Amino acid sequence: MDTPTLLTHFRTHDVPLELSRGGEPVWDDAELHRNARLSDPEGYALLALVPGALPWQRARVLLETLAASRDGLGEATRAPLTKVTRALMFGLPPAYAITALLALRRLRANHKHTTRAIVTFVLEHPDADALIEARRPALIDCFEHALGKATARACARLVTEEGGGDPARPVAGGDGDRQAGRDAGSAYLRRSLLRFTADPAAAIVRLRALYGPGTYGAPAPQEPPAPLDPVTEQPPIVTSTNRGDIAATLVHLYRGGPAAELRPALAGYVAQATRGLPRLAANVALVLDTSGSMRGYGDREWAVMSQAMALRLVLSEVCERLTVVETGGTAQAPAGSADLAGALLDALGTGPELVVIVTDGYENHLPGDLARVAATLPRAGVTTPVVLCQAAFTRGDDLTLRDPAPELPRRPFWHQDDFAALLPWVFAHVGEGAEWIRTTMLTRLEGGR
Amino acid sequence: MNSLTTILPAPLDLGGYRAGTPQRAGALTMVPVHGPVRPGIVPPRSGLKLKRVVGYGQVELANGAREGVAIVPLHLGYIQDAAQNHALCSSALLGAGQTRRFDDACCVQAGQGGYLEGRDQWFFVLPLELRARAMRLRGRHDYAKLWPDISELNRAYGLPSRGHLEQILSRKRAVLTQFQSRLELMPGQLGALFFVGERFAGLELAPDPAYFAEMWMALVCFAYGVAAWQAEPERAVAEPYEAGSLEELRAELARDRAARLAEVASWLPAPGGEVRLVEEERYLDLRLSTLTGDGLAGQVVTEHGRPVYASVFADR
Numbered sequence: 001m002d003t004p005t006l007l008t009h010f011r012t013h014d015v016p017l018e019l020s021r022g023g024e025p026v027w028d029d030a031e032l033h034r035n036a037r038l039s040d041p042e043g044y045a046l047l048a049l050v051p052g053a054l055p056w057q058r059a060r061v062l063l064e065t066l067a068a069s070r071d072g073l074g075e076a077t078r079a080p081l082t083k084v085t086r087a088l089m090f091g092l093p094p095a096y097a098i099t100a101l102l103a104l105r106r107l108r109a110n111h112k113h114t115t116r117a118i119v120t121f122v123l124e125h126p127d128a129d130a131l132i133e134a135r136r137p138a139l140i141d142c143f144e145h146a147l148g149k150a151t152a153r154a155c156a157r158l159v160t161e162e163g164g165g166d167p168a169r170p171v172a173g174g175d176g177d178r179q180a181g182r183d184a185g186s187a188y189l190r191r192s193l194l195r196f197t198a199d200p201a202a203a204i205v206r207l208r209a210l211y212g213p214g215t216y217g218a219p220a221p222q223e224p225p226a227p228l229d230p231v232t233e234q235p236p237i238v239t240s241t242n243r244g245d246i247a248a249t250l251v252h253l254y255r256g257g258p259a260a261e262l263r264p265a266l267a268g269y270v271a272q273a274t275r276g277l278p279r280l281a282a283n284v285a286l287v288l289d290t291s292g293s294m295r296g297y298g299d300r301e302w303a304v305m306s307q308a309m310a311l312r313l314v315l316s317e318v319c320e321r322l323t324v325v326e327t328g329g330t331a332q333a334p335a336g337s338a339d340l341a342g343a344l345l346d347a348l349g350t351g352p353e354l355v356v357i358v359t360d361g362y363e364n365h366l367p368g369d370l371a372r373v374a375a376t377l378p379r380a381g382v383t384t385p386v387v388l389c390q391a392a393f394t395r396g397d398d399l400t401l402r403d404p405a406p407e408l409p410r411r412p413f414w415h416q417d418d419f420a421a422l423l424p425w426v427f428a429h430v431g432e433g434a435e436w437i438r439t440t441m442l443t444r445l446e447g448g449r
Numbered sequence: 450m451n452s453l454t455t456i457l458p459a460p461l462d463l464g465g466y467r468a469g470t471p472q473r474a475g476a477l478t479m480v481p482v483h484g485p486v487r488p489g490i491v492p493p494r495s496g497l498k499l500k501r502v503v504g505y506g507q508v509e510l511a512n513g514a515r516e517g518v519a520i521v522p523l524h525l526g527y528i529q530d531a532a533q534n535h536a537l538c539s540s541a542l543l544g545a546g547q548t549r550r551f552d553d554a555c556c557v558q559a560g561q562g563g564y565l566e567g568r569d570q571w572f573f574v575l576p577l578e579l580r581a582r583a584m585r586l587r588g589r590h591d592y593a594k595l596w597p598d599i600s601e602l603n604r605a606y607g608l609p610s611r612g613h614l615e616q617i618l619s620r621k622r623a624v625l626t627q628f629q630s631r632l633e634l635m636p637g638q639l640g641a642l643f644f645v646g647e648r649f650a651g652l653e654l655a656p657d658p659a660y661f662a663e664m665w666m667a668l669v670c671f672a673y674g675v676a677a678w679q680a681e682p683e684r685a686v687a688e689p690y691e692a693g694s695l696e697e698l699r700a701e702l703a704r705d706r707a708a709r710l711a712e713v714a715s716w717l718p719a720p721g722g723e724v725r726l727v728e729e730e731r732y733l734d735l736r737l738s739t740l741t742g743d744g745l746a747g748q749v750v751t752e753h754g755r756p757v758y759a760s761v762f763a764d765r
Contacts, residue, residue, distance in 0.1 A: 293630035328633070337472050337633040345699050364472045364633045366706060371687035373702060379689050380698045401475075401627055407687065 001039040003047065003428040003437070004409060006032070010053040011421075017059050017099050025063070025103040033064045041068070042077045043434055045084040046441040051229040052421035055096045058228070062088040063100040066117055067109040082113065083445045089121045091228035094131055094221055097121060098138050105145035118146035119196040122210065123203040126225035132209050134220035140210060147192060155193045156211040158186075159204045232417035238394045240303040244416020245269040246313060250306035254332075266313075273416065274317040277423075278439040282432040283321040285352035286312060289359035289391075291328030291338035300393050305334050308358045308391040310416055315356070318423065323350045338362065340404055341369035348382060354430040355386040361402025371405040385429035389413060389422060453482065453642075453652075461726065461740070461749060461756060466654070468642060471713045474631030477677030478713055479669065482640030482654065487757045490656035491519035491545070494570060494663040499527050500548055502564040506592030508535050508554040512543035518732050519543040520656065522664060523748045523760035524575035524583055524672070526614075532563035534615060536575050536595070538587035539739075540748040540760065542732040553588050555595040559612030573618055574667040574760075576675035577650055578602050581746050581764040584739070606679055617675055628674040629666045640759075642717075643673040646680055649718045651747075651762035660758075672762075718744065718763075 009032060019025050027033075036044040047053070048061035065085055070078055089097050101118055122143045125131055132139060144152040189204075197203040233242070241248040249266045253259065294305040309331055316322045327343035329335030340363050347355050363370055374386060388405060390412040399412060409429065413422050424440065427433030453463040466484035473479075491497060491514040500509040508527075512519035521543060526536030535554045543549055557575075575583055582598045596612030604610040606617065618625070639661045640654035650673055655661035690705070692698035722743030729748070730737045740747045740761055747761030 292633045297629075329636070335633075336635050337470075341702060345695065345702070348695055360630065362627075362630045362633075364474070364631065365470070366709060367473055367631075368685070368687065369702060369706070372690060372705075373698065375687040376689040376692050376698050376701075380692045380694050382695060398623065401624070401631065405687070406684075 001036045001043060001434075003043075003434055004425065006036055006044075006047055007050060007053075007425050007428050008409075010047065010050070010057040012054075014054050014056060016056050017063065017096075017103065019099065019103055019106060024106050027060060029060070030064075033060050037064050037068060040434075041065070041070075041073060042080050042084075043438055045081055046438055048088060049084065049091075049228055049441045049444060050421060050424045050437065053228075055092055058088055058092055059096040059100040062092070062097065063103050066100070066104055066111075066114050067107050069111055070113055078113075080442060080445070082116075085113075085117050086120065087226070087228065087445060089117065090125065090226040091224050093224050094125070094127065094135070098131075098135060098142070101142040102138060105141060110145070115146040116196045118142050119193065119203075120198075122146075123197055123206045124199065127221040128206050129209065130218070130221050132206060133215050133218035136210065136214045143210065151192045153211075155189055156207060158189055159208045160211060230417070230420055233415065238414075240300060240306070243303065243307055243414060244310060246273060246310035246416055247303075247306040250309050251302045254302040254306060270313045270317060273314055273419065276443055277318050278436055278443075280319045280427055280430075280432055280436045282319065282353045282427075282430050283323070283351065284315065284319040284430075285323045285325065285347035285350050285355045286315060287340065287343045287347050287355060287357040287359075288312060288324055288326045288331060289328060289338045289340065289357075289362075290326045290331050290334045291362070291364060292335050293338075293360055293362045293364070294328065294391070295334040296393075303393050304360050304391045305331070307414060307416075308360075311358055311389065311391075311413070311419065311422070314419055314423070323347070323352065325350075337364035339365040339369075341365075341373040344370060344373055344386065348377075348384060352384060353432070354426075355384055356426055357386065357388045357408070358391060359388065359404065360392070361390050361399060361404060363404035367404060371407060374405045374408050385409075387411070387426055387429050389426065461724070461751070461759070462754060463756065465755070466640065469635060469638070471710060472632050474628055475677055476646050476680035476682055477628060477632065477669070477673060478644040478716075479632045479673075480642040480644075480713065481635045481638040482642060482652075483637055484639060484654070485755070486639065486658070487656040487752065489517045490660060490757065491517040491543075492660040492663045493519070493522050493525065493572065497521060497543070498567060499565060499570055499572075500567050502533070502535060502566075503550060504564075505533060505556055506535075506552065506554050506590060508537065508551045508565070509548055510541075510543065510551065511548040512545055514545050516545045518545070518735060519547075520660075520735075520737075520750055520758045522574060522667075522758075524580055525667075526557060526573045526575060527565050528571055528573060528615065528618060529565050529568075531561075532565045533561050534558040535565060536573075536583065536614075538583045539729070540737055540750070540758070542730055542735055542737055542750070544732060552590050553586070554592070555583060555586070556592040557595060557599060557612070557614040559593070559596045559599070561613075561615075572667055573670075574664070574672035576602070576614075576617070576671060577645070577673055577762055578605075578676060579614075580672070580762050584746050584748075584764075618671060621675075621678065624678055625670045625674045626666070628669045628677065632669050634662060634665050641668070643668075644713065644716050645673065645676045647716050649716055649763055650676065652759060653761075654749075654756055654759040656757050 045065045048058045122139050194200040235242040240251045246269045253262050325343045325347045328338045388408045388410040392412045392414040424437045427436045453466045466482050469481040471480045496514040497519045498511045498513045500511045521541040523540040528534045534557045536557050537554050586594050599612045599614050600610045608616045639658045643650040690701035692701045724742040726738040728738045734752050736751050746764035750758035
């Protein structure tokens, strides 16, 4: 599985998953998803949880994961897949998830885990009541595909009869035959439906609503009940000190603030940002641009340097071995021009498994050198991956003239919140990164972060 | 590329100045210059102040420092919202506490009313394309004298043909101001050689690094950045070096860099031709002179024959 390519694809390929009338779903990137899932079903599914993945890409992962058979997969793989599909179903805007579930019907995918997932979505979605009101026909399609039309309707009939099939509702009357019939109905419900649900009582109520008359024009919920991406800070006006706690504290240190107060706070913020993250078992070299432009000027003075330093501090906590090569002045006193090409060669000389270049993108010392050096690396027998993390002031910065090596994988960042997506993308380029992403995403699934 | 003596033949002695390692940003090449420091000259942003505009074409500047002579940078201009922007045609020397009115200033925003005020001290230096003309117009009292040249410049750059320099300096500010980060001011730098494409564009010298730092943005973004912005080359595909190992790659990079530095040195104007220095004003031992000849123009400030300040540009 080409994890970096897949992560970039998940973040950039924003094409809806469309279902043609009556035909099988056709998606332009189906092959990419299928191959990734075949090579590592669990790793593929977990990648969808990386912050920044687009909803339509997550819907594709949901579809691909639910459509595939799990024969041959051990319990150690099946369990996380089940958790991921649940996270995706409830972490996507409902319309996206419903499209993926409808696609399962077109594909005639009716594995046990498919049935369980659809029943879970239809009857256990936190917004199930509103969804049933608004999307009844689609949900009935999904539901009848999951259980089989005859079974689904039989279950519906049982719960719509007075008290029928509801194990939670008392049965009135003394008619022995009716009682026996209800008992049989309850058994049928349990066998056909309720065994797939965690809350039978609620499931029956919702099943009754699903086959009820409905309300025309009811609004459908648009927001995911359990968003997958962490809530991020969205300052209306970006300043040097509202781009995350680490960078803000660094800005004050750069400006000559009281070290006795700021340094312990800085350590605390770094610890907070890295808490629960696994260590990357790799030797990483960081090329840090410490040229004058990283310092900036005016209202933006120290903004970019502080964010780059924030990333450096986080990497030093997360990477088992981190070697830093500065180019320009120093991290404490950025000045002069950046020789990114020379610094990259110095970094490669330390024998790393991954090189991370952190720069604002202005290569001052004869621009083009970095691109040429990077282009020569394969020819020189160097296979070490090199990635470029671009420090910006805001997410809206014009980076047209700030791309020193277009062939290198590049990703901008401007806020500490960006690290949640940036670190998986960076680490995906080194072999040990797959395990780091797997562990991190599994921890997220467990609610660890 | 070290000594600058070949750039300007006598009578200006640049022997004490050394050129550093060139930097490039698109079509603009900047060679940092280090050399003798002349302390005590009041710098243009923190010391020199725009006091007011008396009337169109009449700009008052003040040296607000308690001590030290202020050297008014050549072709200094000020921009403010809702006011007629102005630029000066010449440099000047102002003693501490002195106020001076420049009656031969140029309005650079045709059709805009309002006077600049002493509140906002954001300044620029006239783009290279207008400097020779502005030099020739010094002493002429006509606030609209530069409008035809500004219109022509705008037309050449595909902008509406008006005497509005603001169309370039303000509306293209986002791309122009990037030059101050694409090129880096080096520690201790007090001057620079500028080349646009492969042609010498200008030599700028300041009395000390602090003065030059205050000029940096105005020079790289506006005096020379405008021409470079218009000549921004297409980005070439990165050609790999012939290198089979990391060591060979390092050697190839060093060899290639040396070749490119030698190439920049070859762009320096060839010595020869007559250069004339005509003194314009003096303040104690400081002499402000106008330099012309051999495709060059500009003004320099010398002290006992040694340059203290220079702004010399290609006059083609």
